[in-house]
Amino acid sequence: MEKEKMLITLERYDQLIAERAVYKNEAQRLEDENIELKAQIKDLEEENNKIPSIHFNTPKTTDEEEVLIVD
Structure with missing residues (x-):
């Protein structure tokens, strides 16, 4: 049971790292x-x-003005 929780936590961590990379890009x-x-x-x-x-x-x-006067 503890290993399953740890596995889920690691999967979520990997997912967050991947999302972070997308946002940084x-x-x-x-x-x-x-x-x-x-x-x-x-x-x-x-x-x-x-x-x-x-x-x-x-x-x-x-x-x-001078041009106008001469014309």
Whole structure:
């Protein structure tokens, strides 16, 4: 009887070790995915910063006013 309990305990221990390995692998995969996504975000932010902003309501510069006067 004691050996049966011990055998069940060892089987459960092995099962828990296997489950732990699965969770550790999943955690590592998610961490790698997180790092990759952070790199993509950084690249997109850098790309966004390179795009010039267009301001439609800006006053005309002096040079533009001179061109209008000459025309």
